[in-house]
Amino acid sequence: MEQVPDFWQNIKLVDIIEFLGTFAFAISGIRLASAKQFDWFGAIVVGLVTAIGGGTLRDLLLDVTPFWLLSSVYIWCTVIALLFVVTFRKSLVRLNNTFFWFDSIGLGLFVVVGSEKAMTLGYPWWVVIIMGTITGVVGGIIRDILINEIPIIFTQELYAVACILGAGLFCILHYLGVDMIIVQVASAVFVFVIRIIATRYQLKLPVLKGED
Template sequence: PPGWMTDPIYLICTGLALLWVICFGRWLIRLNNTFFIFDSIGLALFTVVGVGKSIALGYPFWVAIIMGSITGAAGGVIRDVFINEIPLIFRKEIYAMACVVGGIAYWLCHVAGLEPYVCQLIGGSSVFLTRILAVKYHICLPILKGGDEVKEE
């Protein structure tokens, strides 16, 4: 059956990206924003794939937004764990919330009857722009802290 599991384009794109990083890795490391930009693009792409697939399978919008957020953010968590970094999702930056914003934008486009590729473009752009603007303007979610422990003497 045709589908994303049998389509070689995903493996081809991954292989080309790997070759690009191998060839230009030193140059890419010198650019401070390169990792951030590519991470934001990947976050957007995986989010719209998760949302789109969930909607196509007939799940309600809230399931699609959750699945898009998990699909988008989980890849970054796995990457950060492999490189022994604290995952971005556990820092105070807007990361998973950008997925939620993009998922809602995708769903609204879908409800409005727009073509799937338009939903993908608008949803993905929403994730990307939310992430870029949040970092640029230092917009963070509030940090929830537990109660202070009482010290006994």
């Protein structure tokens, strides 16, 4: 039987990014679940699938063991996110854009994680971009389906496009030989900034219309 590696051994920056992304996405899912008046168990489920959904599909497509099966830290991260929301629920309720901020942060961080994993496994740039995008958006799609909402990837400003552009920047900077830490930070911030600008100025792709 293959020995399960210890998450805390040889921890890298990408592991920290993945943990922070998990925490941010879990909070975004739990925040929406609380708005729908889910109980604690329902909130944990929504938060967990938001945090691990994209990475799970990515790993299955890349034919590797899903990341959360190698360490319980991601489940505990979701539990901590629940306690965070419960503890600071009054402040989070007053901040109407709480979901947006945490979702945007998680989006940027997970695009980096997905892109780097595909690149480390030796896949070409176009696969890296697809895997970065999948890691960023799929968890949110599952979350929205569970809470009976139209997935925000289809309705909000440049959501998936931000992931594609961020993963593209990751590839460009990497192939230019830029230090990996700079590549990771720049790509995550780029996705976050695109989401902020797109939302601020309501930048959207053209709507596909049927017959008038």
